[in-house]
Amino acid sequence: MVESATPAPKAAIAEGLRREFEVRFKSQPRIFRAPGRVNLIGEHTDYNDGWVMPAAIEFGTWAAVAPRSDGTLHIVSLNFNEERVVSPEGAERRGDWSDYVSGVAVMLRRAGLGTADANLVLWGDVPLGAGLSSSASVEISAGLALVAAGGQQLARTELARLCQRAENDFVGARCGIMDQFISSHGRAGHALLLDCRSLEYELIPLPADVAIVIANSMVKHELAAGEYNARRAECEEGVLILQRSLPGIRALRDVSLQQLEQHRGDLPPKIYRRCRYVVSENARVLEFARALKAGELRRAGELMAESHASLRDDYEVSCRELDLLVSFASEAGAIGSRMTGGGFGGCVVNLVAQADAERFQSELARNYEQATGMKPELYRTRAADGAHEVTARSEKNA
Ligand code: ADP
Ligand code: MG
Numbered sequence: 430m431v432e433s434a435t436p437a438p439k440a441a442i443a444e445g446l447r448r449e450f451e452v453r454f455k456s457q458p459r460i461f462r463a464p465g466r467v468n469l470i471g472e473h474t475d476y477n478d479g480w481v482m483p484a485a486i487e488f489g490t491w492a493a494v495a496p497r498s499d500g501t502l503h504i505v506s507l508n509f510n511e512e513r514v515v516s517p518e519g520a521e522r523r524g525d526w527s528d529y530v531s532g533v534a535v536m537l538r539r540a541g542l543g544t545a546d547a548n549l550v551l552w553g554d555v556p557l558g559a560g561l562s563s564s565a566s567v568e569i570s571a572g573l574a575l576v577a578a579g580g581q582q583l584a585r586t587e588l589a590r591l592c593q594r595a596e597n598d599f600v601g602a603r604c605g606i607m608d609q610f611i612s613s614h615g616r617a618g619h620a621l622l623l624d625c626r627s628l629e630y631e632l633i634p635l636p637a638d639v640a641i642v643i644a645n646s647m648v649k650h651e652l653a654a655g656e657y658n659a660r661r662a663e664c665e666e667g668v669l670i671l672q673r674s675l676p677g678i679r680a681l682r683d684v685s686l687q688q689l690e691q692h693r694g695d696l697p698p699k700i701y702r703r704c705r706y707v708v709s710e711n712a713r714v715l716e717f718a719r720a721l722k723a724g725e726l727r728r729a730g731e732l733m734a735e736s737h738a739s740l741r742d743d744y745e746v747s748c749r750e751l752d753l754l755v756s757f758a759s760e761a762g763a764i765g766s767r768m769t770g771g772g773f774g775g776c777v778v779n780l781v782a783q784a785d786a787e788r789f790q791s792e793l794a795r796n797y798e799q800a801t802g803m804k805p806e807l808y809r810t811r812a813a814d815g816a817h818e819v820t821a822r823s824e825k826n827a
Contacts, residue, residue, distance in 0.1 A: 434808050436487040437554055443491060443819045446552050449507060450493040454548045458493035459577055463569035463816035465489060465555035465562045466611040467643055467778050468769045469620050470736050471714040473744060475605030477664055477707050478626040478680035480714040482633070483607055484641065484812035485615025490553030490566040491819065494574035502545040504530045504571075507552040517545035522599065529567045532599030536591045537575055544579035556806065559645050560770035564600075565608035568592035569816045577818070585613040585815070586628060603657070615815035622718045626682060633721050635812050639764065640786045642779040644793060645806040646750040650773035656746065657771055660703065667704040670695050681707040706743035710736060730765030730780065737767035746772030753800050754793070761792040 443460050450458040464485040471481035497503065502515045504527050513527040517534040530549065537543035549571060555563035572592050576583045583591075589609040596602050596609075606628070611621055619632040635641075664681055671678060674692055678684055681704060689708050693701055713732045720728040737755050741747040751768040754777040758766035762785060769778040781789045790807050797805045817823060 434488075434556075434806065436489075436810065439819075442552065442554070446491050446493050446507070446550060449552075450495070450548070450550045453505065453550065454495060454503075456495045456548070458495045458548075458550070459574070460491055460493045460819040461570050461573040461577065461816065462489050462491045462819050463566045463573065463612045464615055464813050465566045466608055466615070467561060467641060467776070467810075468607065469641075469778060469780075470717045470733060470767070471710060472736065472740060472767075472769065472772070473660060473746070474682075474707060474710050474714065475607050475625045476661055477711070478682035479707065479711040480622060480624055480682075481605075481607045482620050482622050482714055482717060483611040483615075484620040484635070485611050485815050486555075486561060486641070486643075486808070486810040487813045488553075488555040488561065488566075488808065488810065489813075490551055490555060490563065490570045492567075492570035492574040493550045494578045495548055496544065496578050497546050497548055500546050502531075502534055503548045505548075505550040507550065508557070515545070520599075522601065526567075528600045529564055529595070530571045532595030533568050533572045533592055534575060535599055536595045537572065537579075540591060542579065542581060542583060542591075543572075543575040545575065547575060547578045549574055556645065556808070558649070559806070560775035561643065561808070562608040562612065564596060564602070565592065565612045568595055569609055569612040573816055573818070586610070588816075589613045611815070613816050615813060617812060617814045619812055620721070622714070626680070631718070633718050635721065636724075636726065638783045639726070640781050640783045641810050641812065642763075642781045642786060642790060642793075643769070643808040643810070644754050644758070644777045644779065644797070645808070646748075646754055646774055646776065646797075647803045647805060648748065648750045648774040650748060653771055653773040656773060660744065660746065663700055663703040664707060667696060667700045670700065671704075682711060684708050686712060702743040702745075706739045709739055709743075726764055726780075730763070733765030733767040733778075733780070734759070740768055740772065744772075748773050750774065750797075750801060750803075751777055754797055754805065757793050757796040757800075758789075761789050761796070763789065 764780040
C-alpha cells in the first residue's frame, strides 16, 4: 500500500499509452485526458438544486483512440488488463468497468454524435472507488475521444450532461452532474463554484501556497447506497411539508435558514435536521467562495469544520474513521478539513500550507494508524486542468 501518492509524470504516461496502442492496434492514436475531482465544500447539495465547489485533481484517466472500420468498438483498460468488444446499437450492461465507456458510446449514438467504430485504450491513476471520481474521468476522457474520432466537437457542458446520463441510465449509478462537470471544466489553480440548478459556474482562484491533501480512510461502509437514497427521500419530504407554507419553493435550495427556523414546528425533528444541514451547507458554499476571493483562508477553514460537524450531527453521514481523520487533521494544523463525497467512509479533504504538507501528512498518517490500525492513503494535489487533448505542447506544460 502506498502511504503517500503523487501523480505519475504525465508525459511518460502518454508516451507509454501511445506505444501500447501502436503495438496492439497498429495505428497512431490521438490521446485525451480527463481528471478526477475532490469536492472542497457543498456535500449532498447537488440533488437539492444547490451549490457545490469541487476542484479537478492531478490524477486522471487517459484515453487513446483511433478509428476502426468494421462498426465495432474495442475498449481496453490497461488497469484491468482486459479488452471488451461492444456494438453500441445493442450494447447491454455487463456489470463491469466497460459499462462506463459503453454507456458513453450509447448516449453519444442517441445524440447523433461521435463514433463507436473505434479502438480505445484507457489508463488511469485516479484511485478506483475512493470517491475521487475515477468513473467520471473515464467517461469524460472516453467521451472526448469518441467525439474526436468521429471528427466532431462538443461543448463541454453537453459532454458533461451526456456522461452523467451514461452513469445514471446505463451504469445505473445515481449521481448529480458535479463529477462530470468539474472533470470537463476544471482549471489549474482554481476551484469551481457550480450552481447545480442553472449550471452557471465561476472559477475561484486557490492560493498557490496551499496544497490539497486528500486522506483516504480506507473504509467503505455497505450502508452508503441505501442511506444515500434515504437522505434524498428525507429532503423531498422536507420540501413537501415546507411547500404548504412556502408554495414558491421547488427544492431546499430555495429555503433560507430563517424560513426554516420559522417553520421548524411543522417538521418532524429528523427531517428538520436533514433540512438544516442542506440549507446551512448551501449558505456555507457561497460564504466559502466569498472568503476565498477575499483571501480569508482562516474563515474558509472554519466553514469546512462547520460543514463536517453538520454532516456528522444533522445529516448523519459521517463515521468514526472520518471523524478521527478530521480531528487529527485539525490537530496537525490543517487550514480546513472535512469529509468529502457521500460519506460512511471514503475520503477527507484538507487544505494545508504547501510548505508544511510533508510534516502534516506523516503526523496525520501516524495518528490515524495508531487509533485504527489502518494506514490511510494520502494523495497530495493542486487544483488541476479539466479534460483536454494531450499533444506534444500540452505535455510540455504538464
Ligand atoms: P469512483 O468514481 O469514486 O472512483 P466508482 O465506483 O464510481 O468510484 O467508479 C469506479 C469504477 O470506474 C471502477 O470500478 C471501474 O469500473 C471504472 N474505472 C475507473 N477507472 C478505470 C480505468 N482506468 N479503466 C477501467 N475502468 C475504470
Ligand atoms: Mg464514481
